[in-house]
Amino acid sequence: MTNEEWIGHLSASGAGHETAIGELRTAILRGLRASLAGWSRRVGREFDSLVEDFAQEAILKILDNLDSFRSESKFTTWAMKIAIRIALTELRRKRWQNFSLDQMVETGGITLPEKKRDWSDPEVNAERKDAIAIVFNLINEALTEKQRKAIMAVGVKGVPLDVLAERMKTNRNALYKLIHDARLKLKAAMEERGLSVGDLLAAFDG
Amino acid sequence: MISWIARPMVRARMSGPSREMLAMLQKTEEHECSCDDAYALLDLYAEMVAKGEDPSPLMPLVERHLDMCDTCREEFQALLIAIKSS
Numbered sequence: 001m002t003n004e005e006w007i008g009h010l011s012a013s014g015a016g017h018e019t020a021i022g023e024l025r026t027a028i029l030r031g032l033r034a035s036l037a038g039w040s041r042r043v044g045r046e047f048d049s050l051v052e053d054f055a056q057e058a059i060l061k062i063l064d065n066l067d068s069f070r071s072e073s074k075f076t077t078w079a080m081k082i083a084i085r086i087a088l089t090e091l092r093r094k095r096w097q098n099f100s101l102d103q104m105v106e107t108g109g110i111t112l113p114e115k116k117r118d119w120s121d122p123e124v125n126a127e128r129k130d131a132i133a134i135v136f137n138l139i140n141e142a143l144t145e146k147q148r149k150a151i152m153a154v155g156v157k158g159v160p161l162d163v164l165a166e167r168m169k170t171n172r173n174a175l176y177k178l179i180h181d182a183r184l185k186l187k188a189a190m191e192e193r194g195l196s197v198g199d200l201l202a203a204f205d206g
Numbered sequence: 207m208i209s210w211i212a213r214p215m216v217r218a219r220m221s222g223p224s225r226e227m228l229a230m231l232q233k234t235e236e237h238e239c240s241c242d243d244a245y246a247l248l249d250l251y252a253e254m255v256a257k258g259e260d261p262s263p264l265m266p267l268v269e270r271h272l273d274m275c276d277t278c279r280e281e282f283q284a285l286l287i288a289i290k291s292s
Contacts, residue, residue: 027292030288030291030292031287031288031289031291031292032288034287034288034290034291035284035285035287035288035291036284037287072247072249072250073249073250073252073253074249074253076292077249077252077253077285077289078249080249080285080288080289080292081245081248081249081252081281081285084281084284084285084288085245085281088280088281088284092277131224131228132224135224135227135228136224151227154276155226155227155230156226156227158276160276160277160280161241161275161276161277161278162277172241172242172277173240173241173242176238176240176241176275177240180234180238183230183231183234184234184236186231187231187234190231197228197231197232198232200228201225201228201229201232204224204225204228
């Protein structure tokens with residue numbers, strides 16, 4: 001179907017509408033099963049039923065937002081984008097449901113856990129430890145508590161932005177801005193101290 | 207253009223989170239777009255990548271955002287897989 005046909009059938013009622021809904025559902029289910037294959041092992045037996053739920057929720061949202069489709073892409077791509085956002089938001093929420101922001105941050109500062117590696121060259125090891133200490137100290141000195149928590153959760157612990165936004169009672173955009181401002185502050189703080197990010201990175205790449 | 211196909215679904219922290227954070231700082235720019243702004247263009251962006259086109263001249267801020275935001279990048283990579291499966 002062309003974009004115009006999709007919009008026409010989905011906006012109207014009758015046989016054309018039902019056929020379009022059926023085709024949309026098929027397309028969304030196919031796309032979700034392919035794109036979320038990596039999650040199926042993690043989720044287990046519930047996966048198929050979750051995908052059905054995501055598709056249903058997506059169809060409702062798509063029908064509610066037909067007016068916002070700008071025909072810059074294929075209708076099915078735009079629809080799939082909505083379905084994926086719904087699916088991944090819920091899957092991340094389930095995966096991180098036991099994450100506690102309060103427990104994450106140690107009193108008086110933050111820790112930067114590094115994987116134990118066999119950095120057999122003591123000089124290289126020392127340079128890396130210095131680089132880590134510099135980053136750690138700057139985060140503690142230059143950032144607000146909110147910025148520290150956010151940058152540690154997202155940048156160090158890998159907490160998804162939407163999960164953390166919910167914990168911090170904010171939204172994804174505001175959180176991204178908070179972290180962006182924190183990164184700019186850290187960069188400025190390093191420059192003030194005559195530190196080069198490139199030189200510190202070299203300690204890890206050496 | 208960043209080779210999206212080769213990049214892992216989740217950024218691999220090969221040398222520890224500190225290295226990762228430094229790499230992010232190095233790429234930080236004054237002007238970055240929001241998650242919503244990137245999401246608004248994600249379908250167009252993903253279609254161009256799927257066709258083998260380079261969307262970065264048209265949407266440089268989206269490209270930058272996807273490089274910086276793991277959450278949005280995961281959605282983009284999922285959309286790319288979905289497009290290719292259709």
